[in-house]
Amino acid sequence: MTSAPARRLVLLGSTGSIGTQALDVLHRFPGIARVHGLAVGGSRPELVAEQVLAHRPEHLVVSDVARADEVEAAVQRACRTSGLTAPRIAAGQDAVIDVAGSLGEGDVVLNAITGSVGLLPTLAVLASGARLALANKESLVVGGHLVTEAATPGQILPVDSEHxxxxxxxxxxxxxxxxxxxxxxxxxxxxxxxxxxxxxxxxxxxxxxxxxxxxxxxxxxxxxxxxxxxxxxxxxxxxxxxxxxxxxxxxxxxxxxxxxxxxxxxxxxxxxxxxxxxxxxxxxxxxxxxxxxxxxxxxxxxxxxxxxxxxxxxxxxxxxxxxxxxxxxxxxxxxxxxxxxxxxxxxxxxxxxxxxxxxxxxxxxxxxxxxxxxxxxxxxxxxxxxxxxxxxxxxxxxxxx
Known part of the structure; x- marks a missing residue:
């Protein structure tokens, strides 16, 4: 790896299979990127708290508004115990789209959301100019031409064993x-x-x-x-x-x-x-x-x-x-x-x-x-x-x- 400053990373779907493995890769190779933001569904609040402590994101988004309070409580509790400042927490699908589009050229967003709900965050990433590491295959399946026409050459890198x-x-x-x-x-x-x-x-x-x-x-x-x-x-x-x-x-x-x-x-x-x-x-x-x-x-x-x-x-x-x-x-x-x-x-x-x-x-x-x-x-x-x-x-x- 180069000695240049690490790029910023936003990880959408950090508590899923791809998300947890991605954070494992980042833990082993910290020079790849620093975690700027995490987006989660909210069903695993204690795991979210562990990820926050380990990777210190500036932003945390909970897509399921009904689970946001439980996630925030778990994160605040863990941060108090560790003497850390909790990240800024937002909730809802619009907040996911916002954090997806919050970076720029030279940074990377890994979209590991499951389902077609990942399409709008994908389009937000492409509009921002950041690299899109795409594990959400539904973006291309559903969005097709909309996604490819929004992308610049080489902007989308697949995160799928086949592709x-x-x-x-x-x-x-x-x-x-x-x-x-x-x-x-x-x-x-x-x-x-x-x-x-x-x-x-x-x-x-x-x-x-x-x-x-x-x-x-x-x-x-x-x-x-x-x-x-x-x-x-x-x-x-x-x-x-x-x-x-x-x-x-x-x-x-x-x-x-x-x-x-x-x-x-x-x-x-x-x-x-x-x-x-x-x-x-x-x-x-x-x-x-x-x-x-x-x-x-x-x-x-x-x-x-x-x-x-x-x-x-x-x-x-x-x-x-x-x-x-x-x-x-x-x-x-x-x-x-x-x-x-x-x-x-x-x-x-x-x-x-x-x-x-x-x-x-x-x-x-x-x-x-x-x-x-x-x-x-x-x-x-x-x-x-x-x-x-x-x-x-x-x-x-x-x-x-």
Whole structure:
């Protein structure tokens, strides 16, 4: 690392899986950046207090207003005990957007918020000129052209094992030299099962991912392959390619994180053990490398890597997303919103596992589905998304009758 003063960092979603790992990377490599602000949902006040003590942010934002008092009490208590001054605390989604856009060129914001609520903070970061380390894939899935048109070249760095792998594989490669991308998928906990075998899947089983430790929503999305569907669309926007040039292959070992096939027939792959610190450290320190960041592969022992096609008859999430992306008009915003409602219903016992993608399909195919013109901007997308959530909830309720 250089000896230049550390850049400032705002971390959105600091108590989630990506957020906690990012703070671990910063603890080990303090020269990367100093924490300027943290944004949290508010469900883990004691963890927030620990993060404040460890990283001394100037600003703390709690997105859930109802939880703000509890978080503030935990932080004030911890700071008094340690003799420190508590950070400035604000609450609400507008405050998240404000802190996201509070930095400037040379600084970095890591957006690790889960869900489409991360779109407006993403746009705020891009408008500020700060680097955006993007772990919130929904920003590109839902916002698509709005995000890419707001970004300057190189301003967005992906924080995702697949897209980080592609970005690394593309180093020194011109865009016209790309034939297609190959996004790898572990296959999730239900790889090889038939639709009949998936009928009785429980939330506990869906959360039992074979290789990655992640949050509830993304783990469930991995089980349905919705997560891989979102990553296909994310790759289309991140690397400016149509969906038919983004392939998916099942790779259960999760060692090869993605590949790029060039026009001359060569394929470049990025491989490392399944550890999100690789992607986090790559984005936060870019273009530097962090020595000893995570364990390297050991080629002194025998090992096998396997690849197989996706069973799209059983797992239809990817095909649905491809069709929605081709259609445009806010269809991917509908897809994502319907999925978020379906996942919540699945954990509430209101929808079975196969009902998740069935609901996505039903909302996408609804005869009254509105379309958002590109000129409608953020307001149009949010209106379409709101319709999709309300329609999804209505369809779930109708199934219960």
């Amino acid at each position: 980080t792998a592609i970005a690394q594989a593309l180093a020194g490669v011109r865009h016209d030299q790309i034939d297609h991308l190959v996004v790898t998928a572990s296959g999730g906990p239900f790889r090889g099962r038939s639709r009949e075998q998936l009928a009785g899947v429980t939330p506990e089983q869906a959360l039992n991912h074979p290789t990655w430790s992640m949050g509830r929503v993304i783990t469930t999305n991995s089980a349905t392959l919705v997560n891989k569907a979102l990553e296909v669309i994310e790759a289309c926007f991140q690397f400016d390619l149509p969906e038919d040039r983004v392939q998916v292959v099942v790779h259960p070992q999760s060692i090869v994180h993605s590949m790029v096939t060039l026009v001359d027939g060569a394929t470049i792959a990025q491989a490392s053990p399944p550890d999100m610190r690789h992607a986090i450290g790559w984005a936060l320190a870019h273009p530097e490398k962090l020595p000893g960041l995570a364990t390297a592969l050991d080629f002194s022992t025998a090992q096998s890597w396997t690849f197989e096609p996706v069973d799209e008859d059983t797992f239809d999430a990817i095909a649905l997303a491809r069709a929605a992306h081709r259609e445009g008009g806010g269809a991917m915003a509908v897809y994502n919103a319907a999925n978020e409602e379906a996942v919540d219903a699945f954990f509430a016992g209101r929808l079975d596992f196969l009902g998740i993608t069935a609901l996505i399909r039903a909302v996408l195919e609804h005869p009254e589905r509105p379309r958002a013109a590109h000129a409608d901007g953020v307001a149009g997308l949010l209106a379409v998304e709101s319709w999709a959530r309300e329609t999804g909830q209505a369809l779930i309720s109708s199934r219960e009758r």
